């Protein structure tokens with residue numbers, strides 16, 4: 701099809717070729733014609749008129765459209781009646797519903813999981829002995845081994861690594877799933893923040909030992925795991941190395957590690973140790989020292 705034959709009648713093809721020549725003398729005639737055509741067409745038929753833009757958008761100098769001059773005739777001062785026109789900003793019904801959908805509960809769930817990982821890790825590293833009945837060999841032994849052979853965790857299979865934490869998280873995840881399947885939409889909406897909290901907390905609790913294992917793995921990690929580590933969404937490798945400096949007395953959180961710095965600055969762990977030592981006379985990390993000093 702001849703492109704010039706598609707021009708609107710009010711466009712003079714002679715003028716068009718002159719304008720195109722003035723735009724760029726090296727531009728092919730067809731390209732210049734297409735460029736001029738699109739420019740003229742946009743100017744002649746705008747997508748929205750100035751009036752439509754003013755009536756349907758928030759003014760830049762009054763983003764919440766709170767001025768009340770509904771009868772103004774000057775287009776520069778057109779504002780809208782609060783009853784008949786949509787009002788933008790925090791009083792807008794849609795904005796209020798969207799704001800209510802935001803909940804910090806999910807983030808609190810992740811932070812709770814991180815704190816829980818630190819508390820359990822601190823208690824197991826700092827107190828008790830491998831000689832204690834049942835808990836000694838079943839629960840405390842891996843913590844002692846981890847300090848003197850940190851990469852042993854990378855030789856554990858998926859079940860050995862994650863079994864214990866999945867046992868804690870799965871009943872909670874099952875309860876959340878049961879509620880979603882059996883409750884009415886209104887009930888689910890009412891309890892959505894606590895469901896989001898439990899869901900994220902359980903997922904991160906379940907994944908804590910796997911995340912800890914990844915923090916000791918220096919070869920063959922998938923790209924997406926490296927991405928999560930590099931962006932500190934899960935425990936980064938360099939970050940966790942701070943814990944693996946004798947006497948292993950800080951940076952106990954091993955899920956995201958987000959709380960390690962603030963808890964260290966608050967002297968949270970050393971404060972807890974001082975209180976327990978004062979109350980019960982136990983020396984922190986006595987059993988850990990004993991295993992670390994074995995030479996034969």
Ligand SMILES: [Zn+2]
Pocket residue numbers: 821825843846847943948
């Ligand atoms: Zn440790």
Ligand SMILES: [Zn+2]
Pocket residue numbers: 846850912916940944
């Ligand atoms: Zn470790």
